[in-house]
Amino acid sequence: MSRFIVKGLSGRKKLSGEIPVRGAKNAVLKAFAASLLFKKGMEISNAPVIEDVLKMTDILRSSGANVTRSGERSYFVSVSGSLNTVIEPKIAKLLRSSIVLTGPMLAREGRVSFPHPGGCVIGARPIDVFFDSYRRMGAKISEKDGMYVIECDRLKGADIFFRVPSVTGTETVMMAAVLAKGVTRIFNAACEPEVQSLADFLKKSGADIKGEGTHEITVKGGKLLNTGKFVTPPDRIEAGSLAVLGAVLGKKIRVTDCDPSHMRAVLHAFESAGIPFLAGKSFVEVKSPKVIRNFDIKTGEYPGFPTDLQAPFAVLLTQAVGQSKIFETIFEGRLGYLNDLSRMGAGVVICDQHRAIIDGPSSLRGRDVESPDLRAGLAFLAAAMVAEGDSVIRNAGFIDRGYEKIEDRLNKVGAEIKRADD
Numbered sequence: 001m002s003r004f005i006v007k008g009l010s011g012r013k014k015l016s017g018e019i020p021v022r023g024a025k026n027a028v029l030k031a032f033a034a035s036l037l038f039k040k041g042m043e044i045s046n047a048p049v050i051e052d053v054l055k056m057t058d059i060l061r062s063s064g065a066n067v068t069r070s071g072e073r074s075y076f077v078s079v080s081g082s083l084n085t086v087i088e089p090k091i092a093k094l095l096r097s098s099i100v101l102t103g104p105m106l107a108r109e110g111r112v113s114f115p116h117p118g119g120c121v122i123g124a125r126p127i128d129v130f131f132d133s134y135r136r137m138g139a140k141i142s143e144k145d146g147m148y149v150i151e152c153d154r155l156k157g158a159d160i161f162f163r164v165p166s167v168t169g170t171e172t173v174m175m176a177a178v179l180a181k182g183v184t185r186i187f188n189a190a191c192e193p194e195v196q197s198l199a200d201f202l203k204k205s206g207a208d209i210k211g212e213g214t215h216e217i218t219v220k221g222g223k224l225l226n227t228g229k230f231v232t233p234p235d236r237i238e239a240g241s242l243a244v245l246g247a248v249l250g251k252k253i254r255v256t257d258c259d260p261s262h263m264r265a266v267l268h269a270f271e272s273a274g275i276p277f278l279a280g281k282s283f284v285e286v287k288s289p290k291v292i293r294n295f296d297i298k299t300g301e302y303p304g305f306p307t308d309l310q311a312p313f314a315v316l317l318t319q320a321v322g323q324s325k326i327f328e329t330i331f332e333g334r335l336g337y338l339n340d341l342s343r344m345g346a347g348v349v350i351c352d353q354h355r356a357i358i359d360g361p362s363s364l365r366g367r368d369v370e371s372p373d374l375r376a377g378l379a380f381l382a383a384a385m386v387a388e389g390d391s392v393i394r395n396a397g398f399i400d401r402g403y404e405k406i407e408d409r410l411n412k413v414g415a416e417i418k419r420a421d422d
């Protein structure tokens with residue numbers, strides 16, 4: 001894995017210019033899985049050039065799908081004949097989104113086997129919601145040689161209540177329901193914009209889905225869709241992370257190609273912190289104020305504050321005057337990175353698995369840190385840029401999983417980040 005060497009700006013507010021947002025990782029990965037619902041294949045455009053997309057295309061190819069890269073950010077995916085129903089365990093163990101393939105695969109082929117999905121270690125990340133849904137739709141679940149095996153000749157529509165409003169759970173069951181016989185209703189569904197963009201796309205391609213963007217989704221299932229075109233929406237998490245950099249270090253940063261209507265929780269937090277910003281239709285311009293006010297973060301399901309922005313915002317809180325609280329309600333393992341922020345000089349107390357207190361402002365010092373997951377990795381990049389002295393961020397590959405050539409884009413607006421191979 002490579003590492004980033006970051007020159008600290010010692011609090012100098014020197015970032016300026018425009019920085020474009022790429023397509024959303026957590027939207028495009030689900031679109032790749034949706035390709036199994038089509039008879040004549042589908043196009044994907046505006047895909048970010050990131051590791052997770054490459055892994056997803058590898059899994060699809062190993063299952064027998066034809067994946068053609070038709071441009072830097074464009075793909076055509078099609079399936080002819082029947083698929084290999086084993087989701088390639090080596091890759092699936094590295095990628096949480098691999099589980100999203102299980103719904104369309106099971107619905108299309110009547111069988112799927114897969115390992116417990118991997119991904120960022122940010123909590124237990126169980127998959128009971130998926131299993132409960134498949135059982136209700138008539139499937140049988142067993143385990144063999146460390147793999148789950150799910151079988152059902154033809155999935156049946158069902159009423160399903162989600163114990164928790166899982167994002168990937170909603171997307172997966174919604175896709176399975178498109179091919180199931182009859183009507184499926186998902187209660188307590190997730191309403192994240194990524195769920196909406198997937199549903200919009202499936203509907204445009206002929207699926208009968210209602211209620212996406214609310215907590216109750218109804219899908220009338222039937223047959224394979226013909227063909228479709230998915231345009232990846234902008235990544236709201238990347239946009240929020242870049243806006244945070246503007247808030248701590250920006251002379252003036254304009255985050256472009258984003259959708260501020262999906263960033264209300266972020267912009268509300270900026271208001272609380274006294275951060276001047278201007279939000280247009282597809283950009284957010286942010287400046288760092290003289291004084292950042294303390295504020296509290298409580299993560300929650302959309303439209304609440306996104307858990308994926310909790311770590312980048314913690315860096316902002318280290319620069320705020322006074323005491324701020326973080327309450328992470330979604331995952332129980334997502335505060336560990338704060339130990340490293342503390343080593344960099346931040347005033348941090350981790351109260352328990354879900355809560356932390358940050359006292360600011362503090363002068364951060366460059367350190368050698370290891371990125372534990374992609375969002376905390378981005379937070380380390382931000383902290384290293386704020387700090388005095390150089391930092392090394394190891395496991396840069398984790399950051400590459402979600403952010404396309406991040407150092408190139410940040411260096412263009414005034415950062416000094418180099419990549420080196422271990």
Ligand code: EPU
Nearest residue numbers: 026097125126127128129130164165166167168308330331
């Ligand atoms: N949960 C269960 N059982 C399940 C599924 C989920 O208990 O069967 C719990 C989880 O453990 C968690 C909560 O429900 O406590 C919410 O998890 P969810 O299933 O919504 O998360 P996810 O679908 O696995 C997606 C994103 C995450 C993002 C979360 C929350 C993808 C590929 N991943 O994960 O993104 O944090 O929703 O918004 O869409 C990231 O990009 O860095 C990332 C972790």
